[in-house]
Amino acid sequence: MAISYFITALIMLNLNPPLGWVQYTEKYPDISSCKEVIAYHKDEMTLDIGRRFKGKFVKVIEWDCITHQEAVDRNTKLGH
Numbered sequence: 652m653a654i655s656y657f658i659t660a661l662i663m664l665n666l667n668p669p670l671g672w673v674q675y676t677e678k679y680p681d682i683s684s685c686k687e688v689i690a691y692h693k694d695e696m697t698l699d700i701g702r703r704f705k706g707k708f709v710k711v712i713e714w715d716c717i718t719h720q721e722a723v724d725r726n727t728k729l730g731h
């Protein structure tokens with residue numbers, strides 16, 4: 652089975668719990684191609700996340716390229 656990576660952002664919201672990992676749905680076959688997209692588009696993606704979460708969005712803390720299961724595990728640790 653091939654591993655897919657997804658652009659993922661650790662965001663802070665004015666909710667409880669305040670931190671959470673959100674993931675884009677486009678798959679990347681390797682981490683390097685995923686990170687390349689982040690390098691070129693993180694400003695646009697930050698604005699997109701801010702619009703999606705409207706008045707609840709505070710900031711993006713970190714960008715990463717991880718699998719879906721890794722995002723689930725990280726969110727579980729954050730109390731989601």
